[in-house]
Amino acid sequence: MNHTPAYLIFFAALFTNNILLSNFLGMCHWLACTRNMLSATGLGMAMTIVTGLTTVLNYVIYYNILIPLRLEYLMFLMFIAVIAAFVQLAEMIVERFNAKLYYSLGIFLPLMVVNCTIMGAALFMVVRHYSFMQTVGWGFGAGGGWMLSAVLMAALRKKAGYSNPPKAFAGAGIVMIIAGFMAMAFMGFAGMVAIE
Amino acid sequence: MANNASLTAGMTHCGACDGKGTKTFRDGVLDNNPIFAQVLGICSALAVTSKLETSLVMGIGYVFVLSFSTLVVSLLRHTIPHRIRIITQVLVVCVFVIILDQLLKAFYWEASRQLGPYVGLIITNTLTLGRTEGFSIQNKPIVSLVDGVGNGLGYALVLIVIGTVRELFGTGKILGHLLLPPAIYTPNQMMVLAPGAFFGLGILIAVLNLTVLKPQGIKK
Numbered sequence: 001m002n003h004t005p006a007y008l009i010f011f012a013a014l015f016t017n018n019i020l021l022s023n024f025l026g027m028c029h030w031l032a033c034t035r036n037m038l039s040a041t042g043l044g045m046a047m048t049i050v051t052g053l054t055t056v057l058n059y060v061i062y063y064n065i066l067i068p069l070r071l072e073y074l075m076f077l078m079f080i081a082v083i084a085a086f087v088q089l090a091e092m093i094v095e096r097f098n099a100k101l102y103y104s105l106g107i108f109l110p111l112m113v114v115n116c117t118i119m120g121a122a123l124f125m126v127v128r129h130y131s132f133m134q135t136v137g138w139g140f141g142a143g144g145g146w147m148l149s150a151v152l153m154a155a156l157r158k159k160a161g162y163s164n165p166p167k168a169f170a171g172a173g174i175v176m177i178i179a180g181f182m183a184m185a186f187m188g189f190a191g192m193v194a195i196e
Numbered sequence: 197m198a199n200n201a202s203l204t205a206g207m208t209h210c211g212a213c214d215g216k217g218t219k220t221f222r223d224g225v226l227d228n229n230p231i232f233a234q235v236l237g238i239c240s241a242l243a244v245t246s247k248l249e250t251s252l253v254m255g256i257g258y259v260f261v262l263s264f265s266t267l268v269v270s271l272l273r274h275t276i277p278h279r280i281r282i283i284t285q286v287l288v289v290c291v292f293v294i295i296l297d298q299l300l301k302a303f304y305w306e307a308s309r310q311l312g313p314y315v316g317l318i319i320t321n322t323l324t325l326g327r328t329e330g331f332s333i334q335n336k337p338i339v340s341l342v343d344g345v346g347n348g349l350g351y352a353l354v355l356i357v358i359g360t361v362r363e364l365f366g367t368g369k370i371l372g373h374l375l376l377p378p379a380i381y382t383p384n385q386m387m388v389l390a391p392g393a394f395f396g397l398g399i400l401i402a403v404l405n406l407t408v409l410k411p412q413g414i415k416k
Contacts, residue, residue, distance in 0.1 A: 022390050027238035028322040073298060076316050077290050084283045111322070113286060116239040119320040123313035168402040172235050176398030183391040 002129070006137035008193050009130070013141025015189040019117055020149045021182060023124075026117035030150055031175060033108055040154035042101040043108060044147025046090050048140060051118050054079075054086050055139030058122040059132060079122045080113070087112045117146045152182065217342050224346025230323045231354045231397075232404050237323030241355055242393040244314050248371050251359025253307040254314065255352025257300070259345065261292045261318050262327060266344030268292075270332040285328040286319065293318045323351060354400075361396055362387045 004012075019025045026047075033039045058079050066072055091109050095102045102109065112118065121142040125135050156178050165174045230236055244254045268288050269276075276284045297315045300308035308315065318324065327347050332340040363369060366387035368376035376383075386392045 024239050024242040024390070024393065025317070027242065028236055031235060031238065073294060076294055076297070076319055077287070079316075080286055080290055080319055084286065110282065111325075113282065114320045114322055114325050116317050116320045120239075120313060120317055123316050127313055166402070168405040169398070170405075171401075172232075173398050173401040173405065176394050176401065180391045180394030180398060183389075183394055187389070187391065 004134065004193075006133040008137075009134050010137035010141040010144075012193045013138055014145045014148060015186065016192055018145040018149055018186055019120065019142045020146050021179070021186045023120065025120035026115050026146050029108055029111070029115050029117075030146070030153065031172065033105070034150055034153040034157055036104075037151070037154045037158070038101065039104050039108070040150045041147070042094075042098070043105055043112075044150045046094060046109070046112065047115070047117060047146050047150075048143035050083075050086050050090050050112065051121050051143030051146070052136070052140035054083050054118055055121045055125055055142070056132075056136055057082055057086075059125060059130070059135040062126060075126065079119060083118050083122075084113045117142060149182065149186075153179070156182070216339055220339055220343045221346040224343055224348075225350040225353065229354065230326075230347050230351045232401055234323070234326065236326045237321045237351060238397070240314055240317060240321060241351070241358065242390075242397060243317075244311060245355055245359040245362055245393065246366065246388045247310075248356070248359040248363045250307065250310050251355040253300070253304065254311060255355045257296050257315065258318060258321075258355075259348035259352055261289065261296055262324055262348040262351075263341055263344040264292045265289045265324060266327055266332040266340045267337055269328040270335060270337040270340035273333050273335075276333070281333065282325070282329065285325060285333075289324050289328070290319050323347065358393075358396055358400065361400075362392060366392060 013019065017023070020027065020030060029043065033043045061078055061082065062072075062075065066075060066078060087110065090112070091102075094105070094109060121139055124142075125138060128138075130138055153175075157175065160174060160178060169177065224230070228234060231238065231241055240254060240258075244250045265285075265288055269285050272284075272288070293316065296318070297308070300311070300315060327344060331343045335343070360370065363371075364375060365381075365384055368374060368378065368381055368383045384392070387396065
């Protein structure tokens with residue numbers, strides 16, 4: 001058990017250990033949803049809330065139900081069920097309050113069930129033995145980190161749209177190269193705070 | 197393998213695969229490669245490929261999970277209610293991932309420890325759901341199995357290529373054996389870290405676009 005304060009874990013998850021740029025989680029949605037700013041911010045907000053809440057809920061379930069019953073191997077099944085329920089809820093809320101965003105996101109909103117960030121945040125929470133408060137910081141930090149990199153990427157891709165990359169790089173290639181530069185830039189934060 | 201698939205299809209009067217066996221397999225491995233053409237499942241493709249050994253374990257494990265998932269989903273395709281089909285597919289995948297995880301923990305503890313949470317993240321690999329939802333749910337079991345094995349192998353192939361490149365240029369070693377001594381080549385740590393993964397995949401996509409594939413993938 002480490003004793004890093006929760007707020008430090010939150011900032012580390014945002015900058016030094018950004019879940020997307022250092023752990024590569026949530027890439028598929030990230031590649032597809034950063035084509036415009038609206039879906040990047042919209043999905044980013046949904047991700048922050050869903051990742052934060054499900055990670056905390058999964059913490060409670062894992063340490064209060066699965067561990068006492070010695071059912072740790074059902075961890076994956078339990079986590080994905082919690083995530084699926086929450087995504088369903090988020091979908092209904094977005095549909096009710098922001099129809100424009102709902103149609104702009106389309107299939108990607110229900111597909112949040114298979115977003116690696118949400119599942120990955122829960123699994124890292126177990127691997128790194130976080131306490132409850134640390135889990136709160138980590139969960140919201142991981143979701144927020146995804147949103148941060150998605151918004152940055154949407155802006156960069158808008159700029160890249162006016163440029164003229166070599167034909168072979170058009171499409172996924174140039175996006176990967178941009179992501180590489182972003183990851184390099186984020187490595188500059190590495191000295192600030194470290195979490196393990 | 198491609199020959200086997202066509203052989204089976206031929207022997208059973210094209211019954212099992214409706215004569216689509218070879219094409220389905222070829223699509224999965226090459227023409228419609230999971231990573232370069234479908235651009236799915238990038239997360240693990242980048243995360244586990246800092247070393248060749250983890251890439252190999254992940255690749256083989258992924259072929260196992262994907263083939264059985266596509267087979268089972270295809271067998272259940274008339275039973276699964278339409279409205280809850282996505283979560284049903286995820287749960288089927290989940291069962292096989294738990295089996296894989298337990299097997300790795302029992303027999304390859306070292307690999308299981310190195311892969312860490314990335315074994316569990318096979319569940320949320322978009323490629324798995326892409327194949328079950330996009331193919332198995334509408335097709336017969338045998339051809340779905342061929343599709344699963346084909347896509348799994350196509351995926352594993354890419355993992356192995358990226359893993360080899362990153363380990364060789366990041367540390368000068370392959371599977372722990374020193375190939376490029378420091379006198380000839382100074383290892384570039386960047387290849388093992390996150391940016392190297394992005395650059396490596398980006399350049400690999402560009403090279404394949406120039407040589408094998410037509411530029412397709414995602415649009416700007």
